[in-house]
Amino acid sequence: METASIAAVVVFCGFILYVLFLYPLILGVLAKRHARPIHRAAFHPSVSMIVAVRDGERFLREKLESILALDYPRHLMEIIVVSDGSTDRTDEIAASFSGEGVRLMRVPAGGKSAALNAGIAATSNEILVLTDVRQKLAADSLALLMRNFADPEVGAASAELVIQKGATEAEVQTGLYWKYEFAIRVKLSAIDSIFGATGAYYGLRRELAVPIPREVLLDDMYLPLAAFFRGYRLVVDPCARMFDHPTGLKSEFRRKVRTLAGNYQIIRWYPGILTHRNRMLFHFVSYKLARLVLPFAMLGVLVATFGLPGKWVDIMTAAQLFFYGLALADPVVPEGRMKKLTSPVATFVTLMAAAMCALSVFVVPSAKLWNPTRVPSGQTEPE
DSSP states (O other), rough: OOOHHHHHHHHHHHHHIIIIHHHHHHHHHHHHHSOOOOOOOOOOEEEEEEEESSOOOOHHHHHHHHHTTTTSSSSOOOEEEEEEEEEEESSHHHHHHHGTEEEEEEEOSOHHHHHHHHHHHHSSEEEEEEEEESSSEEETTOOOHHGGGGTTEEEEEEEEEEEOOOOHHHHHHHHHHHHHHHHHHHHHHHSSSOOOOOOEEEEEGGOOOOOOOHHHHHHHHHHHHHTTTTTEEEEEEEEEEEOOOOOOOOHHHHHHHHHHHHHHHHHHHGGGSSSSSSSSSSHIIIIIIIHHHHHHHHHHHHHHHTTTTTHHHHHHHHHHHHHHHOOOOOOGOOSHHHHHHHHHHHHHHHHHHHHGGGGGGTTTTGGGOOOEETTTTTTTEEO
């Protein structure tokens, strides 16, 4: 019993260390030694920009102004706002930009996938650019994004999401987590491809677009992966930037439940992603799949601890009580030095809890996993 418990703790701890630290290091080495350059060059294809939104009055005007301020030939752009059954002033605001060439499409409330399908069906330009309503776009971002499509191997290209500095330590930690994630995506892109796109702002060759099933939670994985399995690369361009508000831990928890639940869906929709049809199989297993397993490895460490010999039970139990205690204490710890210790732990534990809750996708209708994201003012982000 003791031998089995020791082995289990070693295996589970080794797995946790591999996923969080060793794999990113391996990825960094591979990205340096086996990089496939993206042949970027000035390129100005015709572009269809689609903003799918429900009840986005707070953000839409500023969003459209940032689109209209893009340094890109206007005669090569069409701008479509797909209002997914909005009940606020979204339609009125979009219609007020009609003189600037913005087209409003109102569709019955059916979810983001249905709204995107409607918008895509109305386009015929060479490149689709899908962007969410909340993020502001840098003026040079579209031109920088399009230069990736000068490489015929590129099927989709994503911009970098820059999170503005948070007012609280929890918002700061959420921003740091995104930087960690983006660094991994940049390295995957250098090797070959990421597993989808940064859904808030990315381009896709129009010819590669496929209908999105209504229940899909991650349209920004479903659409690009169709191109990936046709042999195209899915890349990121750190020079093309958009800007977003920081979010708190509760919002990040809800978002993470949805995105990780969406990963389970993607495996069902694209079973080839777990076979050698996936030319990035090692990376998918080490990155995406391992993230789904990670919280259960932590649970395994906890359970196996009680079978350890002698003082090791006390040492491992005390270590885990201290770790989870920091997370539990975080909500009542005031901003300051102590918060810098508790907040990263609370962020990590919250994300692990979200990964476990993502299993609800197997018993809960996918529509119920869509939740609005809280932004600093206390208002919410439309879809």
